[in-house]
Amino acid sequence: MERTTAYLAGIGTALPGEAVDNIALGRALGVSAEWIDVFVGTSHRYFGRDLSTGEVRRTLTDLCAEAGRNALAAAGLEPADIEFLVLATATPDTLLPTTASEVADLLGLDQLPAYQIQAGCSGALQAVELGQALLAAGARAGLVIGGDVTHRHLDLRVDATGIPGEELVNYVLFGDGAGAAVLTAEPVAEAVAVRGVLHRLVGRGRPAGQRIDWYGVTDRDSERPMLREDYKAIEEGVPTLAGEILWELLDRLGWRPEDVDYLLPPQLSGRMTERIVQQLALDGPREVSCVARTGNTGNALPFLQLEQLMEQMEEGERALVLAVESSKWIKTGLGLERVGGVE
Missing domain, CATH: 3.40.47.10 (Thiolase/Chalcone synthase)
Incomplete structure (x- = not known):
């Protein structure tokens, strides 16, 4: 069967707060900034929580909704133009309601299918694949979103000096963020x-x-x-x-x-x-x-x-x-x- 062509009409992203460099992260964890740079080669990351207090200031839902709004603006479309939403994450805010349905609510989306894919780094492209199938089934435009946050799985207030290396790497690899794309059945905007x-x-x-x-x-x-x-x-x-x-x-x-x-x-x-x-x-x-x-x-x-x-x-x-x-x-x-x- 011939596959219907889908088009990326607009992309939007969201990163919370100010960038956290290796000096600030190393100070919080009790490890050297040089070790972080040499071992993982990452200079900055963003967190939706306060490093000193642990307070969560931006949830996954917040970030995904912001990314979705930015993608709609880039595509020149309104929420009323969207006929489906697909969200991929490994770290949902809650098991129920799904983060997908909460994001749809914040974006003013209703009376449409809202799918959530539980996946790691492959989830964003799985969402595009599902979106393409929904366009082939007759939809004209949809929103696909991917995002993850760390606060439920990593406590950055701990003294990391005694953490085994295979666990410590996770504390310096990850950050929080979300991204989104508007998929359309016809080439518009970014096309x-x-x-x-x-x-x-x-x-x-x-x-x-x-x-x-x-x-x-x-x-x-x-x-x-x-x-x-x-x-x-x-x-x-x-x-x-x-x-x-x-x-x-x-x-x-x-x-x-x-x-x-x-x-x-x-x-x-x-x-x-x-x-x-x-x-x-x-x-x-x-x-x-x-x-x-x-x-x-x-x-x-x-x-x-x-x-x-x-x-x-x-x-x-x-x-x-x-x-x-x-x-x-x-x-x-x-x-x-x-x-x-x-x-």
């Missing part, structure tokens, strides 16, 4: 066509690389960590999977490497992204990355990259977006082309 989508679970029989837990009334005093990562497995696995996504997308699209103008690689950390880009070894495409300046914001990352892309991309230019989720190993990707006008 970037989604030429191809890749989404595959490839983790059968493979241990999870990342696990985010949650507690209930019977185990709220458990000492097991809320967030666990096998960083060695991630370092080994993500670059390989990124290469697979690249070549599978090119094959599916019928493009050659020299046909690609921009590369949006996976964004685990500044150091990891450097390693991935070096291993992909593409000479032509211009890299579009953000994680070194924003921290790892999970499902917000592809939208933060796309916002940068929109500022650079000319009519006829093409881009590949690659995202790897290490939880149970999911490969996702997009092939994009700016078309400018009616096709």
